[in-house]
Amino acid sequence: MAIAATILHADLDAFYASVEQLLAPSLRGKPIAVGGGVVLAASYEARAFGVRGGITGRQARELCPQITFVDGHFRDYQRLGDAAIDVIGDFTPLVERISIDEAFADVAGCTHLFGPPAEIASAIRQRVRSELGLPISVGVARTKHLAKIASQVAKPDGLTVVDPDTELEFLHDLPVELMWGVGPVTKARLAEIGVETIGQLAGTPGWSLERLLGPAAGEKLAALAWNRDPREIRTHRRTRSAGAQSAIGRKPPEEQVFRPTLLHLADRIGSRLRSKSRPGRTVTVRVRFANLNSATRSVTLDAPISATVILAEIAEKLVRAILAEHPDEKIISLLAISVSHLEEHWDLELELPLGLQDEPRRPGSRMGLARWTADRAIDKIRDRFGWDAIGYGSVVLGLSRSVPDEFRELAEKEL
């Protein structure tokens, strides 16, 4: 009595590039790349030349001289990604969105209405194609892990259904790097003991994997190799952290460099946290140096914070501590701030008195009130007139924005 395969994984193909080809018919059938300095996404026609997301524009042109570069239409990505997920939601409420262009769904409860899972998957693909004009691949299987692999195998613009009776035959011939959680490092470690396929992984003793990869990863991979994946569809997942980072080129580790950048990052994060009433207790900063090595420092407070200036001050202290420990580093290339240990629901009024516990001995503690009031005022103006209408302006102006804000927002998770 096999359990039915009712998990779907749906994944829009070459999403950004497909949207651009949808918006501009002249681009269809041609190799294109979204982005300029860095390729954010490449059409399948460009991928045929070896162009991949992440390479530089120059490398892309070397691989494919006739490639067309286009600027991203980020609002459209959000709109069309949402619309595609909505199509899935017309079949079942059990939808777990993974990213802008990808989602799991469990259709076990709606087959009496819409037919077997394979038919539902097919209907989703047809609707996304006809209503939105976009290609989407779907994998159907008994577990999330296998459904995700199936959708990768189905690409581009395909459907793969894995019958529960033959799932191991399907799985075991595939290379290990198709598994969720196997990146370059794990792939290399597995190769050291001669494991290159998922079948070989399944045949490796558990103790061997745990010694090689650690207890958690070892156990997890062994289970996934036998398609033992207990994860269920999670429709609501609380975000656990919120952060922002900025690549700043190659700059000296001086206050004039890091101070304005940190204030800007703190402002972005703080406004997000405040808008969702989710201040956090732990502040982490990261500094990347010239050689791409990086160092992190974090501190956990007694009470959660979301005020921009307080966040910026804490971040600055942490960055100074990092720089003090790396006196030989003459170049910094990236600054990042992240806030974690987020409160679930927080009355921001409480942040005022509690946040001040942070620095009780400071005579200027009452400045906390001014900071708090200023943040609220700025938030309100931004609500009405947009994010750039006001802010720590002297800061914002001087910043080089290597990536449009719309793109950053695309990657932000709902708090």
Added chain:
DNA sequence: TCTGGGGTCCTAGGACCC
């Protein structure tokens, strides 16, 4: 020749408590 930005989870050591 060095890709940017937003996330999640795991590990290992130390502090602290019972």
Added chain:
DNA sequence: TCTGGGGTCCTAGGACCC
């Protein structure tokens, strides 16, 4: 006083994913 054990939290660093 010595020995041992268990649990939780914090911090720094990594691997991985989209």
